Amino acid sequence: LRGRDIKRYEYEWANLWIIATFPSRHYDIESYPAVKNYLLSIGIERLEQTGETHIVNGKKIKARKKTCNEWFETQDSISYWEDFSKPKIVWKIIGNQMAFAYDTNNYVMNNACYIMTGNHLDYLLAVLNSQAITWYSYVTNMNKTGVGDVQVGGQNIATFPMPPYDANKIELVELAELANSITNKNINLPFIDSKIESLVSMVYGFTSEETNFLHSFVSSLRKSI
Incomplete structure (x- = not known):
């Protein structure tokens, strides 16, 4: 929403969806090939959480800040993710x-x-x-x-x-x-x-x-x- x-x-839901790959859920991205392919289309260099800078097609691409999370996960742990499923x-x-x-x-x-x-x-x-x-x-x-x-x-x-x-x-x-x-x-x-x-x-x-x-x-x- x-x-x-x-x-x-x-409220009026506008048929919009969000990919919520919270680290605390411990998702196996291989179990969601459509999601994986969509995220990879954005560029893994942008999504990886290393803080590094890459050169892609002659342009500098800054990765997300360095964390211990997987490349497809949100940067923060979002410990309150279960609240979304509560009234x-x-x-x-x-x-x-x-x-x-x-x-x-x-x-x-x-x-x-x-x-x-x-x-x-x-x-x-x-x-x-x-x-x-x-x-x-x-x-x-x-x-x-x-x-x-x-x-x-x-x-x-x-x-x-x-x-x-x-x-x-x-x-x-x-x-x-x-x-x-x-x-x-x-x-x-x-x-x-x-x-x-x-x-x-x-x-x-x-x-x-x-x-x-x-x-x-x-x-x-x-x-x-």
């Missing part, structure tokens, strides 16, 4: 709108995305996509691009003021259930979204005036995009 593929509560929240790092989705289909992300694994992801998804978090992101000193897009990295998510999940609080449980229901393509998203916003306001203890302000702020923001 790329950043542009991720929307609020959903996870995915989001684009840079965008004019906050957009978080839930993935259970083992997609791998490119470097324009972040992933989050762990517990209570349905609940977190609902809060992250809420007007409250959108407002917080735009009015705090969150990193922004020159055109005003927000940059939401993992370190930013860690600072979001999100109430911890408590299974004894019915509104938190209902938030999780509502977010989970959005995976059903036949649901009425505007209706569910409205219910989620009402519950989020309740969780944060917003007054009706504060809730109306958030709605007005985010509505104006989305219209301007």
Whole structure:
């Protein structure tokens, strides 16, 4: 998935594939002749991890930095590779709108995305996509691009003021259930979204005036995009 593929509560896969030869998987490249031939077409001089410089057709070709990995493997060990196969929240790092989705289909992300694994992801998804978090992101000193897009990295998510999940609080449980229901393509998203916003306001203890302000702020923001 790329950043542009991720929307609020959903994503659209563009039928793109990535060769993810993580060293920790210990692949035997001979078992994947099509992959091997494709990589060799790029030039083994470029892919080998020796740090050396080669002369190919009269041109200098710099190999990748020296490591102990095989020529067809990624340079870094990518110890978190198993997280791609776990249920996870995915989001684009840079965008004019906050957009978080839930993935259970083992997609791998490119470097324009972040992933989050762990517990209570349905609940977190609902809060992250809420007007409250959108407002917080735009009015705090969150990193922004020159055109005003927000940059939401993992370190930013860690600072979001999100109430911890408590299974004894019915509104938190209902938030999780509502977010989970959005995976059903036949649901009425505007209706569910409205219910989620009402519950989020309740969780944060917003007054009706504060809730109306958030709605007005985010509505104006989305219209301007």
